[in-house]
Amino acid sequence: MQRVAVVRFPGSNRDLDAVLAAEQVGSEAYYVWHRDTDLQQADVVILPGGFSYGDYLRSGAIARFSPVMGAIQRHAADGGAVIGICNGFQILCEAGLLPGALVRNARLSFVAKPVDLRIERTSTVFTNAFSKGDKVRVPVAHGDGRFVADAATLDRIEAEDCVLVRYLPAGTGVEPNPNGSDRDIGGVCNPAGNVVGLMPHPENAVDALQDSQTGRGFFDSMAAWQPLVARG
Amino acid sequence: MAEPRVAEAPRRKPAGLTAESFPGERSVTPEVVREHNLNDLEYDRIVKLLGRTPTLTELGIFSALWSEHCSYKHSKPILRLFPTEGPRVLQGPGENAGVLRLPDGWAVAFKIESHNHPSAVEPYQGAATGVGGILRDVFTMGARPVAVLNSLRFGSLDLPRNRYLFAGVVRGVGDYGNCVGVPTLGGEVSFAPGYTGNPLVNAMCVGLLREQDLMRARAHGVGNVLLVVGSRTGRDGIHGASFASEELSEKSEARRPQVQVGDPFTEKLLLEATLELITSDLIVAVQDMGAAGLTSSSAEMAARGGVGVEIDTGLVPTREEGMTPYEILLSESQERMLVVAEPHRVPAVQAVCDKWELTATSIGRVTDDGVFRVRHRERVVAAIPGQPLVDDCPIYHPEAREGDEARARRAARPPTQTRLPDPERALETLLDAPSLASKRWVYEQYDSTVQSATVIGPGSDAGVLQILGTEFGLAVTTDCNARLVALDPYEGGKAAVAEAARNIACAGALPIGITDCLNFGNPEKPEVFFQFREACRGVADACRAFETPVTGGNVSFYNESPTGAVDPTPVVGMVGLLEPVSARVGSNWVEPGDVIVILGATRGELGGSAYWAELLDFVGGQPPAIDLAAERGLQRLLVAAAKAGLMRSAHDCAEGGLAVALAEAAIGGPYATRSLGAALDLRGYAEAVALEQLLYGEDGARAVVSCAPASVKALTRLAAEHGVPVFAAGTVGAPNGRLELEVPGPRLSWDTIALRRIYYDAIPRRMAHAEQDR
Amino acid sequence: MSFRVHVRVMPRVGLLDPQGQAVEHALGALGFSGAGAVRVGRAIELTVSAASRDEAEARARQMCDRLLANPVTEDYSVEIED
């Protein structure tokens, strides 16, 4: 069975949410404390949402120095799957595992609501169960969710097909880009697709009683994922 | 609500009540006594109790514990009116939070607290630390916070200062709860002139625990160790408790304590560490260092346990150099806990705290002489008999007399209109009124999905969460219509409980208990104390009728500002049990073709209505008398109908009456992709009453529900069994269609898209440039 | 004339500064020994048109009092670039 390590930093608060969603798709999920350096043969590592170190200074800026990050770097380099959600995404950008940065929302206030996304790339650990162009509605909950990078980096991200999902353009009945992200980017991945970062929270849209279940596809993808390289 | 306390206090005359003053400390003069908000009666009692003049440190201790905030000296006798018992009650008033029994060995702990004065001074930090305090009250009971709610009152949004306070408070509530990771599932906000200069900020927290993990803040076991856990102690908020117990004025401005700054990150670590300490049985007791910080937490834990304590302020980790025992004892630095543990457990306790990157420092021990003794290293700076310190504050029975002008307002009638407001425009005006309009601008700043248990978030009648791994859930709400309380405190108090229960029942849940936050003016004014007593009687009678015991709460007096006392605002926070959680019901129409049914009768009560307030600028008249039997019947009907799966939606009629309830059901939820039209014929309903009364009257015990055509018969039968009048008013119409009412006279018709825009834009458009307000 | 103004808005002395604490802790963990008393505030840069340097400073201070700093929790300082 697929082993999913959910990393807990001081201040993580969607750690349980990640475990529950992983269990929904039959994965074996367990916590790894940020001071540990052993991922316990994880197939997938999830950096969950929250406010690691209170998001003080910059979101993810302090957590990225946690002892566990070295193991995560190696895991990713070996082709292992790494998924950063919200604060986890911020940490991956701060750590340089993903391009760009996540800064204060354009409207300057925290935003919590469902948003509509379009799946841009499907050959990744977190989206392979979708078809390109699929639309999903999942909640966001962040204050620093505006994805930014210089024009050259943005062009490279697009050229290398590293946009994971985009917010939908505004329209009737649509909950559009909530934070002013460049080019409506809501998530990115590395070229190989084994390291992904996503600002919205699919883990909060998997349960039958929740408003939307379309987040489940992300975790079905995770469960179906085969490592690119045989793990050494 | 202090008391009841355990009785096995050692009554033997405590020895060694000697104490010396701390070097450099002012001596205790009449001025100093007055500065500490202690009157002659109280001071004399202190001297008798000690058999000597108190040291300044002791004076500070008394002024904190004998402040209104800690002693409830004006409210205790009135609070005894509340029903506090019932088969579900595991913990009633007197602990950090009340606790009710749930199915399958689960229990719910919940409590509401005010942070009005700090928020008036510094809205962001005041609101943030208010949330922090109520979270700690709940997790010190051994419960994991699973929901927060917030009940807010401000003056009109036309004034920049009010916009500034509103924006700052909402940001503070959000930033704190979001960071700790507790979803906000509900609340309320309203705006009225009476709150200008004195906003109300009440925060409620709901937590879940296994019954066997229930923890009480009672120190016992002579020789056990006291530890402070969490943040260092600074000079923050010294005298906060007494500050919260006087009117805001230049005088209080001058004495304003240093602002407390919240650190939600440390709070999150404290939460995890505390729950780990409790569930692994490492500690005897734990209490938040809230108002009056170390003083109240240690003295109250000792009194509850009927023991003494001795603490050494020299051991408390401080943030600043040279803090005196006085400052250390009275500091209200946030994110600190006081823990009692058996000596041999201390290393294990410290290990848990260290894992969560917190420090735990031993500062004292439990003693057998019943004395509250404080030393600073070698020097004893306070030695006070513990039980009297907490319990013997004089209790006052102020005069209660209704103000003439309140009686006059109730008797008054709105100015006779040359022309009645156009009924179609009237609805638009009401939906655009900030108090009635959608609070989406507010709750969009609050994380409502974290923890994966949210079933219905903000924007419906009540918030609903599921208890993972079980079949049941909880519904939560806060409610109070202060306009009604101001006009008729007794009926208004009943109405607050009734509206909360209606909100809970509309979600399909059975009301099981309440916590209350009683926000009033200066109780030494007869008209204020009248409002207080009568409102409490109303709350008490309603709670008896609904079998919803009061498990705790908070009294906030002295909510006065240059503009006078705030509207009396007894906020009711209610919890309901939803079995099964899958039976939950939302408040918006779902399906074209569904039948719209009005439950309950309409006499057309406009007294104290939003219609009169918003359209005629008239606040007056006799508010509706709340028929508790009818309310109870409606609640039970809604619960039964939900269980039987007969309803697609249910929404209570409250402010704005039937018309606003219909409009809200049509408009759809905050993220609905469309509104729904409807065609209703009200001509057969409430024939005797005039049109404006029919549409905008605020009679209680009513709800608008929709159901599949096939369910109408069963619902009607069920309603008859519960003695609730039913009227099938029409059917749900097309997406984005029109809302059409056949009434006596010309048909009324609204474009639901337009109504939706008005309802959701009302607050955002007023707050568009709030960043420039101060 | 116009002047480039640098405003520094810092948390009041004595007030808890959780952000400063966190940064101080992190610097220590990164092996930067001997870094202490860290405070984190806001830096605001703006161009102010005024007849003189003094007037520019005076106006900047008014802006701080009215908007840029929260008198209850923050202190500010103003510098004019030359």
Add this chain to the structure above:
Amino acid sequence: MSFRVHVRVMPRVGLLDPQGQAVEHALGALGFSGAGAVRVGRAIELTVSAASRDEAEARARQMCDRLLANPVTEDYSVEIED
């Protein structure tokens, strides 16, 4: 010796600065004409123990490169108090 260091971390020029825009707009609305080009960043103050002023500055710069500033979005400047 120990030095008081003032670090200013500002959003990279060219990068959208909504906070700066909001402040600029608010200043205008409050009647402060002729205030423009507002940027809002972070001010960090800390004490650094070092043998010399230059060493203090060098160490502060290391701290910025490692932690205090994000090279993707921010520029920083360091000043030593005397």
